[in-house]
Amino acid sequence: MSALPDPKANQLLASLPEPEWQRWRAKLELVEMPLGQVLYEAGGTMKHVYFPTTAIVSLLYVTENGASAEIAIVGNEGIVGISLFMGGHSTPSRAVVQSAGQAYRLKAQPMKDEFNRAGPVLHLLLRYTQALITQMAQTAVCNRHHSLDQQLCRWLLLSLDRLPALELLMTQDLISNMLGVRREGVTEAAHKLQKAGLIRYARGRITVLDRGGLEKRTCECYEVVKKEYDRLLPAQLAT
Amino acid sequence: MSALPDPKANQLLASLPEPEWQRWRAKLELVEMPLGQVLYEAGGTMKHVYFPTTAIVSLLYVTENGASAEIAIVGNEGIVGISLFMGGHSTPSRAVVQSAGQAYRLKAQPMKDEFNRAGPVLHLLLRYTQALITQMAQTAVCNRHHSLDQQLCRWLLLSLDRLPALELLMTQDLISNMLGVRREGVTEAAHKLQKAGLIRYARGRITVLDRGGLEKRTCECYEVVKKEYDRLLPAQLAT
DNA sequence: TGCTTCATGTGCGCCACCGAACGTAAGCGC
DNA sequence: GCGCTTACGTTCGGTGGCGCACATGAAGCA
Numbered sequence: 001m002s003a004l005p006d007p008k009a010n011q012l013l014a015s016l017p018e019p020e021w022q023r024w025r026a027k028l029e030l031v032e033m034p035l036g037q038v039l040y041e042a043g044g045t046m047k048h049v050y051f052p053t054t055a056i057v058s059l060l061y062v063t064e065n066g067a068s069a070e071i072a073i074v075g076n077e078g079i080v081g082i083s084l085f086m087g088g089h090s091t092p093s094r095a096v097v098q099s100a101g102q103a104y105r106l107k108a109q110p111m112k113d114e115f116n117r118a119g120p121v122l123h124l125l126l127r128y129t130q131a132l133i134t135q136m137a138q139t140a141v142c143n144r145h146h147s148l149d150q151q152l153c154r155w156l157l158l159s160l161d162r163l164p165a166l167e168l169l170m171t172q173d174l175i176s177n178m179l180g181v182r183r184e185g186v187t188e189a190a191h192k193l194q195k196a197g198l199i200r201y202a203r204g205r206i207t208v209l210d211r212g213g214l215e216k217r218t219c220e221c222y223e224v225v226k227k228e229y230d231r232l233l234p235a236q237l238a239t
Numbered sequence: 240m241s242a243l244p245d246p247k248a249n250q251l252l253a254s255l256p257e258p259e260w261q262r263w264r265a266k267l268e269l270v271e272m273p274l275g276q277v278l279y280e281a282g283g284t285m286k287h288v289y290f291p292t293t294a295i296v297s298l299l300y301v302t303e304n305g306a307s308a309e310i311a312i313v314g315n316e317g318i319v320g321i322s323l324f325m326g327g328h329s330t331p332s333r334a335v336v337q338s339a340g341q342a343y344r345l346k347a348q349p350m351k352d353e354f355n356r357a358g359p360v361l362h363l364l365l366r367y368t369q370a371l372i373t374q375m376a377q378t379a380v381c382n383r384h385h386s387l388d389q390q391l392c393r394w395l396l397l398s399l400d401r402l403p404a405l406e407l408l409m410t411q412d413l414i415s416n417m418l419g420v421r422r423e424g425v426t427e428a429a430h431k432l433q434k435a436g437l438i439r440y441a442r443g444r445i446t447v448l449d450r451g452g453l454e455k456r457t458c459e460c461y462e463v464v465k466k467e468y469d470r471l472l473p474a475q476l477a478t
Numbered sequence: 479t480g481c482t483t484c485a486t487g488t489g490c491g492c493c494a495c496c497g498a499a500c501g502t503a504a505g506c507g508c
Numbered sequence: 509g510c511g512c513t514t515a516c517g518t519t520c521g522g523t524g525g526c527g528c529a530c531a532t533g534a535a536g537c538a
Contacts, residue, residue, distance in 0.1 A: 057359040061380045062459050064459050069383045071376045087362055092378060092463055118357035123326055130325040133372060137310045137332060140379035141300045143418040144308045148525070172483060180383040182526060187486060203485055203534065220303050224331055232327050386494075410515060421496060426516060442504065442515055 005030050007104045009053035011077045011233065012128060014205055017120050028104040033057075035152070035169075039080055039095040046090065048105040049081035055101030056162050058178055059093045069143070069180035071153075072135045075162025077229065082129050085115040085122075098178065099159065099169065127232045134228040138221045143180070146219040151179055151217035152189045156199070156208065161226070166208040167196070193217075244269050248292035250316045250472065267343040272296075274408075278319055278334035285329065287344040288320035290367040294340030295392040297417055298332045302365045307380070308395075310421035311374045312337070314401025316468065321368050323347055324361075337417065338398065338408065366471045371380070379461045382419070385458040386453050390418055391428045392457035393436070399447060399463070401440050407445040411413060432456075 006176075007028050008014040019039045033055040035038075042062065043112045052055065063067045071093055074080050081089045112122050117131075122222060142151055155178065159168055172190060176183040193199045197205055198213040208214065215222070247253040247266050252367050255263060272278075272294040280287045281301065282383045289296065295314045310332060313319050319342075322330045381390055394417065398407055411429060415422040429445075430436045437452040438445055447453065454461070 008393040015330075046337065053391055059375060059376075063380060063384055067384050069380045071379055083369055085365075086372075086412075087366040088369045088467075090465060091369070091376075092373060097311075115497085116357075118355075118361075129368075130322055130327045130330070133325075134331060134370065134378060137298075137300060139383055140310055140375060141302060141308045141419075144381040145306050147300055173485075183486090184488085184527090187488090187523060188525095191487080202240075213419045228331060312499090422516085423518085424495065426496095440516085449531075457528080469534090 005053070005102060006064065007051070010104060011235070012079055012124060014062055014066040014106065015124055015233070018112070020121055022051070024106070027110050027191075029106070031103055031105050033097045033101060033103055035097055035100040037097040037132075039097065040090075042092050042094045045088050046084055046217050047108055049079055049084055049108070049111045050095075050103045050105045051079055052101065052103040052162075053212060054164070055097055055103050056099035056159060057103075058096050060096060060178065061093050067150055067180060070178040071139060072132055073158050073162065075159075076161045077233065078128055078132065078161065078230050079125065081111075082125070084111055085125060086129070098174070099163065107156050114190070120167075121214075131229045131232045135225050136167065140223050142219060142221040146221065148179070148181055148185050149189045149192060150217065150219040150221075152193070154222045155179060156206070156220060157214055157222050158225070160211065166211070168206040169204060170206060171204045178220050193236040244292070244341060246292070247289070247419055248315055248426045249290040249343060249452065250474070251292050251318055252343065254363055254472070256381065259353070259358070259360055261400065263345070266345055266349050268345070270344050272340060272438065274336055274339040274340055275337040278336070279329075281331050282329050285320050285323055286347055288317055288318055288347070288350045289334075289342045289344045290378070291315050291340065291342040291401075293403070294342050296335055296336035297335050297337040298323075299335060299417065300332050303343055306419060307330040307416050309417040310378060311371055312394075312401065313371075314398075314399050317367055317371065318364065320350075320363070322370065323350055324364060333391060337404065337413070370435060370468045370471045373446055373460045374464050377464050381458060385460065387418070387420055387424050388428045388431060389458040389460075391432070393461040395445070395447065396450075396457060396461050397464070399450065405447040405450070407447075408443060408444060410443045433444065460465045 007011050007025065039050060039057060053076050056073060057080045058070050059072045059074065060068050060070045060206060083089060115125060142154060157174065160166065172186040173183045176186045179186070190199070190201055194201050196213065198210045199208050246264065247473060262328045274426060295312060296319045297309050298311045298313065299309045302319060319334050322328060342436060354364060357376050368399050394414065399405065411425040412422045418425070429438070430442050433440050435452065437446050437449045437456070
C-alpha cells in the first residue's frame, strides 16, 4: 500500500501535457483515504477534487427510506468531483471510499482556474466526464434488466480494473449497499461464483481466481463501459 | 402544433446572451420531428445537435437481447447531442422522438466552434449536462428501488413538464419500451391511475386529470431531478 | 480461555414483475 | 358495412429478489 506515491499513477494526471503538469504538480496534495470515508455528502459543497491512485471511490445515491445504489465507480482512471467544473458545485450524490488507498487532491479554486483556461485540461476532463456518463447510463440499464449474479460479476470486474491485485477487501454487506440489494442476495450470488471456481471468499477478502470466467458470466454492460473508457481515454502511459 | 416557431421556445436558446444569439439565429434550422424518428443510433456519428421546442426526445439504451431502457428525457429545456461537445462525438445510446413536434438544429461544426469559444455558451451547456447526469443517475436508482406504479408517475410527470398541454399521445407499448418493462405491466399500472381518477386513457391518448395526485403518488426521484434542473438552469424568460 | 462482535450461511413466506397466450374493442381503408 | 390492424385488457404459472429470523464460525479482546 505504501507504493511510491507518484501522482502519475492516476491516468488523468498522467495524461496532462508537460506545461500543465508543471503547473499542477506543486498544487497536488497526497491524501490517505480510509475505507468508508465520505468525500462529500449529497448536496454538499466540495472543497477539493480527488485523483485516486490506489483508492477506489463510489458515487452513490441514497433514497429517502435509506436504500442506496451505486451510480458509478471512480479509480485511478478518473477524478472525483466533476460537478465542480461542470458548474453545479454539488450533486445529489454522495462519494464514499470503497477501497482504501491514496489519492491526490486539488483545491476547488485552482481546479476551476485550470479548467477555465479552456485548453487541453478542459477537453481531457470532459472526455472523462462522458465516459462517466456512459457508466451511469449502463448502470441504469443493468439495474433494470440483468440478474444479481451478472451484476455482481460486472461490479467485481469494474473494481478489479481499478486495483493492482486480484484481491478485494470488501464485505458482502458493503457490496450489497453498492448494488442496492440485500446482503443475503450477495451471499448467494458470491456462493455460486465460488462454487464455479471463479473466486474465493473469506471474511471480507475476495480473491479472484478466474478473471476470464467472470467476464464470461457477466452481462454486456461491463464490456460496453470498458470499451467506451478505452475509446475516450486512450492509455497514454503504462500504469 | 403549428405554434409560432420561435427558437426561444427552447430554454437553452432563450438563455443565450444577446451577442451569441445574434450569431446563432442565422445558423439554426427548424425541423419537424415525427414520432419514432431516430436522431442518432448508438455509436453513430451525429451531424447535428437538436434543440427541441415542442418535441420530446428519449435517450435510450438497447441491450443485446433487444430489451431497452430510457436513460433520460430531453424536451424544450435542453439539447440532444451533448457528446458532440463533450468530445466523444458518439455515445452508446440512441435518441428517439418520443413525442412528435418541432426542434431547431445546428450543424456539428458550428456547434463545436461555438462551444470552443469557451464563453457563456460553454458554461450553459455544461450546467445543462450536469442536470442531465442527475436525471440519468436518478433513473438508475429508480430502476433499482421503486415500483412500476411510481415509475410510471415519474415518467408521466417528466413528460408533462416538457409539453404545453395535459395530454400525451403515447401508446402503452411505447411507454413500456421506455420504462423497460412489459406492456402488460403498464396496462395494469395505468389502470390503477385511472381508477384513482388521476388520468384518463384511450387508445394512445393520455389525459392527465389530477397532476397533483400524480406528484403525491410518484417517488422522490421526480422532485430530486426537477429541483436540480431548476437549480442549474434558472428560468431566464417565460416560455 | 471465555466472551463479544462481526461476517457469512440458511430457511421461509411473500409479492412484483415476467413470459406467453388469448380476448376485445376501437379506428381505418375500402 | 366489412375486414383489417392496432391498442388495450385479462389470465396463469413461474421466479427473482425482498424481509425477517436465526444459526455458525472466525477474529479480536480481556
